[in-house]
Amino acid sequence: METISQDVLAGAYLIASVSYILGLKMLGKPDTARRGNTIAAIGMTIAIFATIFLYSENGNPVGNKIFIFVALIIGTGIGVRAARTVQMTQMPEMVSLFNGMGGLCAALIGIIEIYHTQSTEKTKLLAICAGLVIGTISFSGSMIAWGKLTGRFSDKIFPMQQFLNLGLMTIILVMAGAIIFSPIVNPVMLYMELLLCVGYGILFVLPIGGADMPVVISLLNSFTGVAAACAGFLYNNMAMLTGGILVGSAGTILTILMCKAMNRSLTNVLIGAFKASGPKEVESDSGGHIKEVSLSDAAVMMSYAKKVMIVPGYGLAVAQAQHSCHELEKALEEKGVEVRYAIHPVAGRMPGHMNVLLAEADVSYSKLLEMDEANSEFATTDVVMILGANDVVNPAAKNNKLSPIYGMPILEVDHAHAVIVNKRSMNAGYAGIKNELFYEPQTSMLFGDAKKVLQQLVSEIKAN
Amino acid sequence: MENFFVSLEHLISVQTVYIVILMVFLGIEVISHVPSILHTPLMSGANAIHGVIVIGAIIVLGKVESNNIPALAIGFTAVLVGTLNVVGGFVVTDRMLEMFKKKK
Numbered sequence: 071m072e073t074i075s076q077d078v079l080a081g082a083y084l085i086a087s088v089s090y091i092l093g094l095k096m097l098g099k100p101d102t103a104r105r106g107n108t109i110a111a112i113g114m115t116i117a118i119f120a121t122i123f124l125y126s127e128n129g130n131p132v133g134n135k136i137f138i139f140v141a142l143i144i145g146t147g148i149g150v151r152a153a154r155t156v157q158m159t160q161m162p163e164m165v166s167l168f169n170g171m172g173g174l175c176a177a178l179i180g181i182i183e184i185y186h187t188q189s190t191e192k193t194k195l196l197a198i199c200a201g202l203v204i205g206t207i208s209f210s211g212s213m214i215a216w217g218k219l220t221g222r223f224s225d226k227i228f229p230m231q232q233f234l235n236l237g238l239m240t241i242i243l244v245m246a247g248a249i250i251f252s253p254i255v256n257p258v259m260l261y262m263e264l265l266l267c268v269g270y271g272i273l274f275v276l277p278i279g280g281a282d283m284p285v286v287i288s289l290l291n292s293f294t295g296v297a298a299a300c301a302g303f304l305y306n307n308m309a310m311l312t313g314g315i316l317v318g319s320a321g322t323i324l325t326i327l328m329c330k331a332m333n334r335s336l337t338n339v340l341i342g343a344f345k346a347s348g349p350k351e352v353e354s355d356s357g358g359h360i361k362e363v364s365l366s367d368a369a370v371m372m373s374y375a376k377k378v379m380i381v382p383g384y385g386l387a388v389a390q391a392q393h394s395c396h397e398l399e400k401a402l403e404e405k406g407v408e409v410r411y412a413i414h415p416v417a418g419r420m421p422g423h424m425n426v427l428l429a430e431a432d433v434s435y436s437k438l439l440e441m442d443e444a445n446s447e448f449a450t451t452d453v454v455m456i457l458g459a460n461d462v463v464n465p466a467a468k469n470n471k472l473s474p475i476y477g478m479p480i481l482e483v484d485h486a487h488a489v490i491v492n493k494r495s496m497n498a499g500y501a502g503i504k505n506e507l508f509y510e511p512q513t514s515m516l517f518g519d520a521k522k523v524l525q526q527l528v529s530e531i532k533a534n
Numbered sequence: 535m536e537n538f539f540v541s542l543e544h545l546i547s548v549q550t551v552y553i554v555i556l557m558v559f560l561g562i563e564v565i566s567h568v569p570s571i572l573h574t575p576l577m578s579g580a581n582a583i584h585g586v587i588v589i590g591a592i593i594v595l596g597k598v599e600s601n602n603i604p605a606l607a608i609g610f611t612a613v614l615v616g617t618l619n620v621v622g623g624f625v626v627t628d629r630m631l632e633m634f635k636k637k638k
Contacts, residue, residue: 090583091560097579097627098568104631107579111624114586118620121589125596132596134606141595141610145617152618153625158633164626165578172584172619178612179590182598182605193547288577294584301590303550313586315554319561320580324573327565415570422574429633440570 075124080308082120087312089113094320100435117309118142158430159387162423163219166287169294170212176205176297177264183304184255194304195250201300203246203267208293210271215287223276231277238270282339284416284423285328289336292321328416334478360496363514365523368490369530375452377408379444381481382424383417385458385493385520392431394524395457399433401531410437412444412454412481414462441481448485456483456491457520464505489513492523575630582623588616 089109096106125132132138149168156164180202187194217223245263252259278286295317302311329336363371372378380399386392399409411433417424425438439447448454456463459481466473467480483489489512496508496515507513516523568576595609 086586090586091564093579093583094561094564094576097576098564098572100569100572103572103575104628107575107582107624107627107631110579110583111628114583114620114624117586117589118592121592122596125593127593127597130597132592134595134598134600134609137606137610138592138595138613141613142617145614146621149618149621149623150625153622153629156626158630161574161578161626161630164622165574165581168585168619168622168626169581171615171622172581172587175585175587175591175612175616175619178608178615179587179594182594182608182612185605186597291577291581291584294587295580298584298587298590299554301587305590305593306550307589307593308553310586310589311550311553312557313583315557316561316564317580317584319558320565321561321577323562323565324577324580328573413571415573422571422576425571426574426630426633438571 075126079120079124082116082124083307083309086113086117086309089116090313090316094316121309157390158392158427159390160220161426162283162287162418163216166212166216166219166290169287169291170209170216172294173205173208173210173212173290173297176201176294176301177209177267179301180205181260181264184249184260189253189255192250197300197304199246199250201297201304202264203242204293204300205297206264206267207271207274208290208297210268211275211286211290211293212271214272214275215283215290218275219283231273235270235273238266238273242266242270278339285325285336285339288321288325288328292318292325295319295321360508361514363490363516365516365526366530368514368516369527369534371488371490372402372407372453372455372527373405373531373534375407377410377447377451377453378402379410379412379439379448379451379454379483379486381412381414381417381454381456381459381463381483382428383414383457383459383462385460387418387423387427388458389520389522391457391519391521391524392427392433394521394528395428396431396433397528398455398524398531399437401528405531405534410439410444410447412441412448412483413438414441414459414481417459417462441479445482445485448482451486452488454483454486454489456489457524458492458494460493460505463507465507465510466505470506483507484510484512487512490516492516492518492520494519575627578623578627578630582620582627585616585620585623588613588620591616 090113093106093110096102096109122132122135122138180198183198187198214223242263245259245266249259249263275286295314298310299314299318302314326336329339380395382395386395402409411428413424428438461475463481463483464475465484467475467478470476484507491508491513493515495517508515591609591612595613598605598609
């Protein structure tokens with residue numbers, strides 16, 4: 071009886087593992103993505119219920135079932151509610167928050183397990199400590215990333231930060247070694263270690279600028295994957311092992327792809343060198359003269375253009391202006407103007423952030439151009455409308471060797487005949503760098519909240 | 535008996551190493567050819583999948599002695615936050631992808 075149920079459990083875990091692989095694979099293609107997500111969710115549900123009813127350790131089945139079900143029900147309730155009510159613009163924060171919950175879960179498992187493990191079981195202790203350390207760092211790091219994205223914390227940089235982080239990491243590793251090899255579990259040492267990991271997660275994310283936030287979330291995502299895999303090692307549990315490693319490696323690749331899009335190395339991002347080691351604001355002398363354009367002039371410029379390219383950025387997301395943006399597109403198309411969107415891979419706060427937003431507003435897929443396509447079309451574009459994007463259109467990335475973003479591929483909007491920049495103010499972008507584009511002769515500025523400006527533009531265009 | 539378990543653990547860990555290495559390659563392979571438009575849902579989906587850690591939390595809570603209140607509380611919290619990760623992750627991903635669907 072015992073062995074049969076164990077075989078069924080192993081079968082359930084195999085189904086779960088296959089469902090993750092299939093799910094991830096299908097998530098990579100637009101037409102199968104949603105089904106892929108559902109398949110992975112079904113696999114996960116099977117694995118969870120198989121564990122509750124079939125798992126046994128040394129002949130003891132899973133106890134405290136009432137507590138388990140209560141926790142599952144409450145967690146499901148809160149999770150569904152949070153996921154259903156969150157605004158599409160707050161997607162990145164939400165992912166970061168859920169990721170932090172996974173990390174916390176891994177850390178809590180470690181805390182209990184360490185008291186249930188004999189000091190002679192070194193491999194087990196190693197798995198526990200690794201899960202504890204990685205989970206805790208992922209938790210506190212995700213919380214800071216969440217806080218920064220919601221505007222609760224700002225970037226904090228202080229001198230020698232990289233060395234402090236390095237030192238802290240060394241202490242964490244040494245202490246983990248001490249915990250593994252000490253004959254008994256010392257609670258003081260354990261909690262010190264936890265505290266240090268929380269501190270490391272905070273210090274790790276706090277100095278990293280907004281331009282790097284997508285990379286950080288993706289990296290923390292893969293961290294939690296590795297923490298889950300550590301628990302998989304601990305229990306020799308194939309569902310956790312395969313799921314964790316899969317996310318760990320896929321997340322790392324995604325992180326690297328994102329770094330490539332910004333033309334920076336992962337180490338460069340990790341040590342938080344973006345601002346800390348970058349040269350202080352190199353003022354260029356292209357004259358400090360900017361040109362403003364009125365709403366009605368902008369409306370006329372666009373109505374009589376042949377091709378308008380819209381460049382959305384974080385400003386669009388903040389202003390919740392995606393629907394107004396779609397209305398502008400429709401109003402222009404009624405006038406016979408060709409409208410396209412140029413999507414920079416790291417525009418917004420997450421790769422694909424703009425695509426999700428515009429999809430919410432029913433913007434057609436075929437109108438979204440990826441960076442390379444868009445760059446080859448700017449020369450034939452009459453008006454480029456930049457909505458709250460800044461760093462991804464900053465020519466300093468191409469021609470100012472001293473700029474911290476030098477080398478990052480950008481949308482080359484300066485090839486277009488005219489550029490209209492909508493911003494709330496002249497403040498620098500998230501990376502904190504001055505943008506020479508604003509001083510170019512073909513550029514004119516249209517200040518104001520993206521949503522209001524777009525609504526007014528639409529009514530002006532319709533009135534024309 | 536002790537030796538038996540040690541050797542058993544050893545045997546399984548060799549298999550485990552194989553699985554880990556194969557999974558690493560699978561993960562890389564699965565992600566490598568994804569258009570950038572799907573990066574956010576993909577990240578969110580992967581985020582839900584690592585919520586499988588909740589299984590570990592269930593195992594832990596399932597073996598805590600029922601008079602050990604602190605451990606029960608920690609285990610309970612672990613299952614709760616793990617569930618949040620799984621359920622929230624999948625529902626959010628579904629919501630994102632639902633929007634992609636509506637386009638045409």
